[in-house]
Amino acid sequence: MIPQAFDYHAPGTIPEAIGLLKKYGDAAKIISGGHSLLPMMKFRLATPEHLIDINNIQGLNHIDIRDGEIHIGALVREAEIEHSDILAKYYPIFSDVTKQIADPQVRNRGTVGGNLAHGDAANDHPAVMLALNATIIITGEGGKRAVPIDEFFFGFYQTAIAEDEILTEIQIPLPPARTGSAYHKEERKVGDYATAGVAVKITLNEDGICTAAGIALTNVNATPLRAVRSENALLGKPINDETIALAARYASEDCSPSDDLRGSAEYKKHIVGVLVKRMIQKAKSRI
Amino acid sequence: MQISLTINGSKHTLDVEPRLLLVHLIRENLNLTGTHIGCDTTTCGACTILMDGKSVKSCTILAVQADGKSITTIEGVNNADGSINHLQEGFKENHGLHCGFCTPGMIMRATELLANNPDPTEDEIRWGISGNLCRCTGYNNIVKAIKYASAKNRGVEPASTEPQFV
Numbered sequence: 001m002i003p004q005a006f007d008y009h010a011p012g013t014i015p016e017a018i019g020l021l022k023k024y025g026d027a028a029k030i031i032s033g034g035h036s037l038l039p040m041m042k043f044r045l046a047t048p049e050h051l052i053d054i055n056n057i058q059g060l061n062h063i064d065i066r067d068g069e070i071h072i073g074a075l076v077r078e079a080e081i082e083h084s085d086i087l088a089k090y091y092p093i094f095s096d097v098t099k100q101i102a103d104p105q106v107r108n109r110g111t112v113g114g115n116l117a118h119g120d121a122a123n124d125h126p127a128v129m130l131a132l133n134a135t136i137i138i139t140g141e142g143g144k145r146a147v148p149i150d151e152f153f154f155g156f157y158q159t160a161i162a163e164d165e166i167l168t169e170i171q172i173p174l175p176p177a178r179t180g181s182a183y184h185k186e187e188r189k190v191g192d193y194a195t196a197g198v199a200v201k202i203t204l205n206e207d208g209i210c211t212a213a214g215i216a217l218t219n220v221n222a223t224p225l226r227a228v229r230s231e232n233a234l235l236g237k238p239i240n241d242e243t244i245a246l247a248a249r250y251a252s253e254d255c256s257p258s259d260d261l262r263g264s265a266e267y268k269k270h271i272v273g274v275l276v277k278r279m280i281q282k283a284k285s286r287i
Numbered sequence: 288m289q290i291s292l293t294i295n296g297s298k299h300t301l302d303v304e305p306r307l308l309l310v311h312l313i314r315e316n317l318n319l320t321g322t323h324i325g326c327d328t329t330t331c332g333a334c335t336i337l338m339d340g341k342s343v344k345s346c347t348i349l350a351v352q353a354d355g356k357s358i359t360t361i362e363g364v365n366n367a368d369g370s371i372n373h374l375q376e377g378f379k380e381n382h383g384l385h386c387g388f389c390t391p392g393m394i395m396r397a398t399e400l401l402a403n404n405p406d407p408t409e410d411e412i413r414w415g416i417s418g419n420l421c422r423c424t425g426y427n428n429i430v431k432a433i434k435y436a437s438a439k440n441r442g443v444e445p446a447s448t449e450p451q452f453v
Binding site: 001002003004005006007008010034035038039042051053055079099102103104105106108109190191 | 332
């Protein structure tokens, strides 16, 4: 399959890339790893007239800690997330999630920024970033702006990124002591999109009371979904069979999956409940 | 667009259309047909090559994105004297292929796997080739082939090469 013809641009700087976005408007698409966009172009589901390749832009490849936050550059590859010592130390959820994203070759190309900017509720990083309360840094002509992850996903393939802006960085608060995190998705085979996926991050105090909870769901809603009632079911309470069961029931009730080849909506809701239970237990075991 | 890239040690400068896929450049412009096209949808791994040492699926990369890069295909993995390397030998000795369609991709993927992890466990090998589909062998002998190459690379005697029946 061959994509429709397009003009290819490979800017070396962010201002240059933004200039091109301003010039070509909705006729342009940014390509980073390209492993979502190129297949869509081959199927002619996407037919950009101008492709703006940001892979040559320097300074978007970092994973480092500054001012109490982990900063992840938009062009960091999934394989780099998978093997990052910093992320493994603070948030083992990243090793869980990347191991389930596609396969090793795709992870050598696919980027964390692209996974988010694509705005696909079937992608895995959105739920993780919701659970971790990430902030998305978007760069435009006027400079950078910070968008809380809860205000980032708008609808089907739609995000807070404007036509002439680029997602440049993800910032995640360093976890307080006694924090655990975990992610799992049910998939039919390696590399499949989630039948349903669940990301959990919890913080407990010395008495075992939950002081912070982030629970989010993959591919069971039009947009990546924060399970607010599930989080509240844990906050201020001990993590026990009763609170876990309540959190699982709320998540199952509050998501709205659709029937497809991966399963019926009813089945997916059931899976969400099962995974919420397991991921809370796994996150707790990592504290 | 004019691009320059190194393939298996030789430098090439070509004029290509931006929409040309890297796998087509390799197979059609350079006539290196050892790199296969299976699914054409980033699933099967038959088109796996090394780009700057990383295994990637060349059906999902534009040729223009390989500008300035160094590419290795199955034609470029032989030892310097032209003899087969340990991975190729492992596939030969362990019956790691039947039809052979997936083999170039398997070998390119296993090349990076062993570069990053010289002594992988069976589980790590199976995860490591999870992006490569084989429809003949049931994978057992492919896993054995990679274990064989890992042992040989480390100067250790490989396990028996008798075919494995499960």
